Amino acid sequence: MNTIAETRTKSLLYLEDVSVSFDGFKAINSLSLVIEPGELRAIIGPNGAGKTTMMDIITGKTRPDTGKVIFEDEIDLTKKDEADIAQLGIGRKFQKPTVFESHTVWDNLELALNRSRGVFATLFYTLSAEDKSRIEEILSTIRMTHRAHEYAANLSHGQKQWLEIGMLLAQEPKLLLVDEPVAGMTDAETAETAILLREIAKTRSVVVVEHDMGFIRDLGVKVTCLAEGSVLAEGSIDFVSSDPKVIENYLGR
């Protein structure tokens, strides 16, 4: 298990001067960003600001046209694909909750566990006592112990979001990218999610993309505002939300 104390690097992830364009449209425009180990960071920005594309670049789904994406000071993520990057310890939650609907909650977590992922290893895998207790632990973290053997398809939207977060935990990542975790959640669920994320951030870095300003206030962390593919402002929520450029671009509307 990697803890933040052991890795002791200056930055966990940094993006420098990253650009990417689709058919002439610049989705990301010389974006630079640094995430410290153990940091919980919120990213806000209007639609089309490039938030999701940024996540695509970090997780290897999209290759940047130019720029550097470095993980743990030495690993160039632009040379890796999704599976490599996931194995390096970057987990990602999608905007739309993406879980395996035809599997049970338990199976979803079992698949996410950070074990050997080769073809033959999975073919001959049997559930060990250690893995079992780990899954039970996560189940209780995401408060789904009583629904462990239900099909994921039958979960509510909020529960799917939580299950997905649970799967990320099972992956034991060093960095978690969370895309709109509270979209479609009730207020109570939102508040609980904030607590959960803060708890998670104690042992690893988390980047949250969110529209819900109340939620971000709840988190109470450093905020980065993106617009048109580059950083508009960065700082505490109060600092950012008083920035005139941010107001014009995002909050004002």
Added chain:
Amino acid sequence: MISGFILRALEGKIVIAAGILLAVAMLVPALNLLTPPDSAFHIPTYVMALMGKYLCYALLALALDLVWGYCGILSLGHGAFFALGGYAMGMYLMRQIGSRGTYGNPDLPDFMVFLNWKELPWFWYGFDMFPFAMLMVLVVPGLLAFFFGWFAFRSRVNGVYLSIITQAMTYALMLAFFRNDMGFGGNNGLTDFKDILGFQVQAGGTRAVLFAMSAIMLALCLIVASAITRSKFGKVLVGVRDAESRVRFLGFRVENIKLFTFVVSAMFAGIAGALFVPQVGIINPGEFAPANSIEVVVWTAVGGRGTLIGPIIGAILVNAGKSYFTGAFPEFWLFALGGLFIAVTLFLPKGIVGTIQHGWNARKALKAAAEAEKGRDAGTPPVTQQVQAAE
């Protein structure tokens, strides 16, 4: 480890199905050989030959189900693997004819003699040996699937694009095998077989053994398929089908997962082809025809994809229907067949077995969980459960 792998496969339904298949493997040949023709229990050779054919088709459908039903790869070219397995077997049978061919040439098959070939092409070497030929039954389709899949899955060719290039593959192979210069007998293919392992292909005993082998191989492949799908790998497979990117972001190498499944499936198809050829007595490029591969998809869909028993039942039912209708209503059977496909897709979107299973599960869920989500429409299954692999 291995034993756990196999033991896991032996779930209730699979055990029953495999049991039935094994019983059929014993019973049908016995009734064919041991009862007198006018006995009420007698199974005529014609019927046994038909059933043997259906079992081969069932195995082919099972192979397709593994990649389509579980992994979401709709292959429109599985007929190619079937045909390649068949050709490997056909080449062995051809070499067994030896000097009993029409021209009495000990080395060259007849079609090479009358096209004036002087020596055996290199790719025919070794096919006079049964073990080598059987190895090729697995290796040739496996290798083709490996190279094809290696490129396609690595480049992330997906959904419809993948389906269409598998179709292009089987179409190209069909055209190639039609060419006489390829050395596989052109459009006439390989036929007029005499012996298999020294036994006459046409003899009653040989037919019975071939039939039994088909049933046994189907049972074996069913167990292997069950072992695969019930392992953690199988769960990953379903994951790939339902949410490929999630699997990828969990750190799995999706291309390897697909490749493995594709290769295993191709080998199943190869085995099916190899068993098919001695029973029907001919293999020719017609088996590569894209329409044949589409038919396999239809059997699988009719039976119910994503269930292992479904494709077997689908293949047997559709083909039995086809045999009956082509004899009973030769002018109109296509209407019946076409209508069946439309009806199945409209009214039984999960196929026969899938629908039964679903209904059963739904009842179980209804009884067991009172707190289950409120009033889902009983008639309309939740669409979300079957997220399609294609866009």
Added chain:
Amino acid sequence: MLIRLFSMIFLFLCFAASSFAQGPDPKPLLNQLADANFSQAETLVGQIATIGDPRVVPALEAFAEGDLYFRKSDKAVFLAKAAGSQLELIDPVTGESAGQVAKGAVTKIRVNNNLRRAIRAALGGLTLMSPDRGVRLSAADSILRSPSAEALELVEAALAKETDAEVKARMEEARAVSLLSSDRSVDEKRAAIETISSLGGREAMRIFSTVSSSIDESLKPEVDKAIAKIQGQLQIWDLAQNVWYGMSLGSVLLLAAIGLAITFGVMGIINMAHGEMVMLGAYSTFMVQDVIRDNAPYLFDWSLAIALPVAFLVTGLVGFVIERGVIRFLYGRPLETLLATWGVSLILQQAIRTIFGPTNQEVGNPSWMSGSFPLGGMTITYNRMWIIVFSLTIFFTLLFVMKKTAYGLNMRAVTQNRRMASSMGIRTPWVDALTFALGSGIAGIAGVALSQIDNVSPNLGQSYIIDSFMVVVFGGVGNLWGTLVGALSLGILNKFLEPSVGAVLGKILVLVLIILFIQKRPRGLFALKGRAVEA
């Protein structure tokens, strides 16, 4: 002997009737045709030609067409025209009617290829002096095609009188060609070689190859030089010809694929019944032509123009029914559309087979779709040319409908986001049905064009369905331009491979290249990039 006597009497009678004719009367010779076998008839045609009486021209033309008969009762030879259930007999020399007889009373004088050739040569000589400019031109052409030393003097005589420049030029060439096989002087022949060499093309090539073995030793080098020169020209033309063939094949692929580009490309339905829509279009053409043939033969040249809307409506309607009856239950389940439409295609095929029978139906080419014209060293056939024009017209019309009309906007809105479109007040079911009908209708129109070059049988659709899918996928699903570029490039690629590796291997190679290409660009030639695609 008796016949001889008979013809003598006949000859006498005719002579009396047509005393104004100079030279011997051709009628007895014509009458001998009644009993002649093929080779005797050939000699007779030669003799008739040497008389040089232009009045036999209609008789010879009729002979070549198989319209020359002899009366069983007296073995007299007549031209015959159908007149109701009877035949009207026409005197072969005077052109006067000789009354009507039952079909059984006369026997057709048979003709084979050799005879047709002989007749063509004879007619060439006979019509060189015709007052009609067009006739003279084609006479010169026939001599050019079947030159003989005998024709030389005729050509020269005609040349002396000819005033029309174009005809004169053609006659010069005909003279040159005839001269080469005559026994004129080497110098004259040298000049002739010059003339033919400047004529160029495949025709000159053939003439030189024919004479090169028999010609004077001293002229050999010049002939060889001329051959080399023409070969050089032909190579360039061959290249152009290949591109043209490729475009033509590409336009056929485009036609076949363009409806699919809508039903499959835009709507996402794996429409296996697409080929059958093409087939229905072809059968509509057949029906239209059938009605026209029986009721209004003069409209035949317009039959395709009439068939276009008919085919569009018929297949569009069938498409509409299929969408309402089957496909609308399957949106969001693309792979299941494959199964259902496969079933539909089986039913449509068998239905056509039951109604029209399994055999080919005859769909004729209107006159403006038949034949060819030369363009430099290439031959351009009219049907191929019109099909290229036609397919491009359909393509751009469709593009216009999709991009510039309100309906096109609605359609794109529905296919991109069904829920959103419906909440904005677009009647999505209606748009779906119309779109599928449009795709089917266009497939039907394609069928009208394809009926001009291919079999019209229940299997017609099956032979295009795979190619159509290849084109759409190769070009990039959902992109009309991709379909255009895909079709044309596959067509041209195919035609450049064909001469070197043969048609079979060429086709295989194209398929392999498509497979490899998809590895390189997993979403086809004109793939949409960006986030939206993956969603």
Added chain:
Amino acid sequence: MNFRMKLGGALLAAALSTTAFHGAFAADDTIKIGVLHSLSGTMAISETTLKDAMLMLIEEQNKKGGVLGKKLEAVVVDPASDWPLFAEKARQLISQDKVAAVFGCWTSSSRKSVLPVFEELNSILFYPVQYEGEESSRNIFYTGAAPNQQAIPAVDYLAATEGVERWVLAGTDYVYPQTTNKILKAYLMSKGVKEEDIMVNYTPFGHSDWQTIVSDIKKFGSAGKKTAVVSTINGDANVPFYKELGNQGIKAEDIPVVAFSVGEEELAGLDTKPLVGHLAAWNYFQSVDAPVNAEFIKTWHAYTKNDKRVTNDPMEAAYIGFNAWVKAVEAAGTTDTDAVLDSIIGVAVPNLSGGTSTVMPNHHITKPVLIGEIQADGQFDIVQETPAVVGDEWSDYLPDSKDLISDWRKPMSCGNFNVATGKCGGKGS
């Protein structure tokens, strides 16, 4: 067994001993005949007509009182252009329906597919289509043309009458054209034609874009020698081929095309005006001037209730095969396979071109070869007719088969007897 007893007869008893249970379950008062032609799929276009023709022949025979005093009953199945299905259906016809004989197949692949079934179950197949030869089975009668009954006379005609010196052998890439072209090439070269004067070209099944090939033919034909095309192009591809020929202006006077797979049926889908003079070689044309043919056409039109339905060569082959079988059965007094196999050899029946066709010991038949030129009305004008030719199963122009002969009479009873080694190879033993 019942009806056979009633019939009795010494012949029967002898025959019964070998295939005792044959026909045992058939209805007592009918004799069943299998009709095995594809009614769907790619071959339906050609084979459906033959199914109709068979039904007509059976109906006509029944009007005459049937065979052996019993009515004939047709059992029609659809093998759907699927070769393994042919074998399955053949097995069904023989062992389930207990048919006395089967009339069917079109492609060589389908025949090859059913051949083992007929030999195993000892039944009789009448195969009515021209084919590449190189086969002779105890249980199959080949009533279509062998290459020497079609291809070679056609080439002879072109060389002699039209003075052709340069040859294009164009065919669809499958076994029949390949073999025929091999035989033709050997034959032409034996007649002194040089290798460079022969161009061989193959195209895929259903080829529809003929632009390149037709222009190649034009190119090949402009070398100054009289050129002809010998076409073994398969049915479906012919319509686009001829359309392209017509449009590119290749006239029969310049480069004649002689085809072996183009008959009245194929031309029915074409405007033949631009094609007048191109040739075909068959053993029968609808235009044959013989009373028996006129009668046949009349019956056909009445049966199909369509005056425009054409007749063609495979129909004549089916006609000859059917009548030969009827005659053999009447002679043998039974439908039993072995008895019929013995009695049919030497049986002579009228063919539709006014002569007679005899079933030879090699299970092929004698027929005249007719060369016809295409007319503007889609019919053929017969320009040459040879005397009856014996179908030659083993070609004399292929090195490995020139020593083979076939004779199914006892005592030889062998399909591939090698006269050089004096041995019967393969399955004849």
